[in-house]
Amino acid sequence: MSAAAGQSSATGGMFISRAQATIFLGGALLFMLLFFVGPMLMVIWSSLQPPSGGTFANYERVYNDGYYWRVLLNTLRISMWVTITTFILGYTLSYYMNFHLKSPMARRAIYIIVVLPLFTSNIVRSFGWIVLLGRDGLINDGMRIVGLTDGPVQLLYTSGSIIVALSYVMLPFMVLTVNSIFQNINPSVIEASRDLGAGPIVTFLKVTFPLSLPGVVAGSLIVFTLSVSAYVTPSIMSGGRVAVMPILIYDYYMVQLDFSMGATLAVLLLATTIAIIGVYLFILRRYSNR
């Protein structure tokens, strides 16, 4: 946050002297060095200091044990589904808000409803889901009354419940990013498409969607990275039955006090996430420069 603020004031359109630029940029840079790059290097270094064995003993252990890979894969799978879910819900909601909702009051109301979850604590929100999804929760009761099920269905403490709760938390980020892009689309460009003979569907596919792509990319990256590193929501929603990487990392650091192994898993998660984002952006660039 501080880095972004520093940069934007440096490029804010006003002319500033070299000295001022140094101060603005320097502050942000120093902050990043102290609190991001520094700890990052310490984590990498720590991962190379196993209590026993050679320098890469931890990495060998992770590589040879299928468990870590399964947790990593599960983490990525959950994050992917959260990204897809928030994209579908957030994109359609933003689309509706920007192109169909005429009344500014209604638009504002939806905006507030979407952002409202951000004002409550993560923990409170997750416990809310427990009330809803539990064995005697609203949904199970409802299904029993309607006659859909005989006994309670396991909704809580599954990957599914993590996906649902995380999507709920992440939705605002998707809506806010996509919305800001939609607002920047010149409405007469969409009219021009209709004017030139394109129906509503072709207009969406050829004009609206391609123009909104930067918002989709930014939104999905934010949601994916936040989901991969989410700890509170998955740990409450998993009830200890489903493991994701942040839970595992926390466990090594705080329970088993094996800092080195925790660091190894953190590095692994970071590297995989960066690799996935890299591939994602590479494919996108190939596609859009076609």
Place this chain on the structure above:
Amino acid sequence: MVNTGRSLDGTSERPASIIEIDSITKKYGQYDALHEMSLSIQKGEFLSLLGPSGCGKTTLLRIIAGFLGPTSGDLRIDGRSMRNVPPNKRPVNTVFQNYALFPHMTVVENIAFGPRRQGRAQDAIAADVKRVLGMVGMHGFEDRYPRALSGGQQQRVALARAIVNQPRVLLLDEPLGALDLKLRKRMQFELKRLHGELGITFIYVTHDQEEALAMSDRIAVMRQGRIVQLGTGEEIYHRPNSAYVADFIGEANLIACEREADGKFRLPGNSTPLPLAGPDAPAAKLMIRPEDISFGTAEAGQIGTTATIVQSVFLGHWWRLSAMLADGQEIVICPRDNTADTPAIGAQVPLRWSQQAARMLGE
């Protein structure tokens, strides 16, 4: 269909009209953006909708394009009602005020967008795109993105993108508004040339009366959702039907005159009644264009008065003199002869103009 009956009525323009606006009203809440407007636009003509902002000209254009639906009334293009026909199914194309080029497409992709929707063969599309690029003088810019083009170039691409579809009617929404004066003049000329070459009906929205005069076959002067006068540029300039039109088109002196006890209008300070029939109202305005006034005593068939010169400015192609009438009203004089000596400031001079050049107008 009672087409046969209609042509026997003797309304000879009927078959040639391409757009029929039939008593269209567009309401926004209590406010009438268009009020029971009827207008028939002829095939191949260049019609300008002229008026200040908020007069409803853009609303009318958007109704023709299909982006807005009328509150009541009907619109027919080629005799077919456009009710419930979406914009993409109408035989019209629009050149938007801010060009509205697709920012994610190159010049060629922008222009080919329309033809591709018709599902035409690739090479036929390519040939058409090439042809219209030539017409607007944009060869060599095929693979540029809109952001890499100047305003004037974007304007040409927007034009090419619209005409490549060979619409029955081309709608232009203040297309030259964002260009500088010099470029605007050149584009006016080119639009006029394109209109001649293509034979398409042009409906041109503008608030610039000079632009409307320079290009249009007919001008519809609009005010508060109504057409106040419809005619050729010459008709509207020389024979405005209201003070509003006279004031809007070109420069006009509008001298307030009161109907006196004998029922005749007189100019302020004059004893001779005006030889013009005025509107049926206690007050009216005498309209006279500054260039129709000359110095000298009125002769037969002329109207004369005296005024005191207040200011004189040499503008190159003519002098512009400002004078004061007996009751303090200002009158502007631009004598046609710019080499003649002009009266000094403070001089009281006789003015005269032909009866035919003057008109008595209501508001």
